[in-house]
Amino acid sequence: MPLTEEHKAEIDAQxxxxxxxxxxxxxxxEARLYTAHEVLDHGFVRVxxxxxxDAAICQAARVSYGKGTKSVSNDEGLIRYLMRHWHSTPFEMCEVKFHVKLPVFVARQWIRHRTANVNEYSARYSILDREFYIPAPDALAAQSTVNNQGRGELLEGDEAARVLDILKTDAxxxxxxxxAMLSQEGQKGLARELARMNLPANIYTQWYWKTDLHNLFHFLRLRxxxxxxxxxxxxxQTICEIVADWVPQAYGAFEDYRMGGVTLSTKAIDCVRRMLKGEAVTQETSGMSKGEWREFEGVIR
Incomplete structure (x- = not known):
């Protein structure tokens, strides 16, 4: 379990x-504040x-309206307009600070989103807990044969057991x-900042991660x-559920225009127009590469 009874008592007190x-x-x-939402085997996310x-987004947008400028009276309509036309500044008026417990290799992916304020648990100052991410059987997969950064078929039987045993044993x-390397009674030991380099990337770390809604939406659209x-x-996905409760109108627009919407290239739009006229467009006649065409087919079909 990611939370001890002591942690739960501390959260209840907060x-x-x-x-x-x-x-x-x-x-x-307010209903979600401080609550730890469990993720993976030992991780969590909490606000x-x-x-x-939602009202703060509209307030920020309307402050720029000068005399004689048409005003949008409906908040949801305004938010959808802002999202639809990529007016990002009003969404930056909302901010959130998360406490996240996550495996180190996930943190290294996450930190690539540089538009946030981050403070991570210090393994120079403190000793990391003996907690490692071990994938569930339905998350063990072979390398994809069509995507160099993706997964393919699930591992099963003896092969899955062999991989799980390696992960657990090595960790x-x-x-x-x-x-054994840390300072103990009777021996000097190695400094914590050096001893940590021997730990695997599936060990858990924690951080506070603060960002504004515009950049959070960008993170969620990708991740x-x-x-x-x-x-x-x-x-x-856990953060999506939290944001949907926080700013339901903004999240609804985000789902429509970012998560559920697509951006088409000039060539793709031309192909759609040709198809609407009854032409049988193929990859060879589209002007697109095989990869572009495969993605285009995924959208229209």
């Missing part, structure tokens, strides 16, 4: 503290703090050696996508 505030609050986010709501051995790696996708 949720039990209430204070009056004059600032805008989102009921859906530590947030600022703004345990590395941590045993990590502990909640079906093509994203499973281990980061499940974190993104």
């Amino acid at each position: 949720r039990g503290q209430t204070q009056q505030t004059a600032r805008a609050t989102a009921p859906g986010m 530590i703090d947030y600022m703004g709501d 345990a051995r590395c941590y045993d050696n990590y502990e 909640a996508d079906v093509h994203a790696q499973y281990e980061i996708r499940v974190y993104a």
Whole structure:
């Protein structure tokens, strides 16, 4: 379990503290505040703090309207307009701070999204816990034969058991050696900042990750996508559920125009027009590469 009884008691205590505030609050986010949502075998996501709501997005957008400019009276209509036309600044008025527990190799993917404030658990100062991500059987897959950065068929039987045994054995051995290298009574040992280099990439770390809604949507568009790696996708999907409760109108527009929408190239639009006229367009006559055509077919079919 990712949370100990001590951690659960601490979270309950945080949720039990209430204070009056004059600032805008989102009921859906208030219900989620501090709660740890479990992800993978030992990980979690929880909201530590947030600022703004759907109304804050509209407020920021309308402040730029000068005299005589047409105003949008309907908040949802305005938010959908902003999303549809890529007006990102109003969405930056909302911010959220997450506490995330995740495997190191997932953190290394996640940190590529550089538009956030991050503070990670220090393995120079503290000793990391003996917690490793071990994939469930339905997450063990061979290398894809068509995608150099994807998975193919599931491993089964003896092959799956062999891989799981390697993962568990190596993780345990590395941590045993990590502990053995640390300073103990009767020996100087190795500094924590050096001993940590022996730990595998599936060990868990933690961080606080703060970002604005515009950049969070960008993260979710990439990482909640079906093509994203499973281990980061499940974190993104959990965050999607949280954001849907926080800013339901903005998230609805995001689902429509970013998650559910597509961007077509000039060649793709030309092919669609030709198809609507009854022409049988093929990859050879489309002007697209095989990869582009395969993606285009995936969209239209």
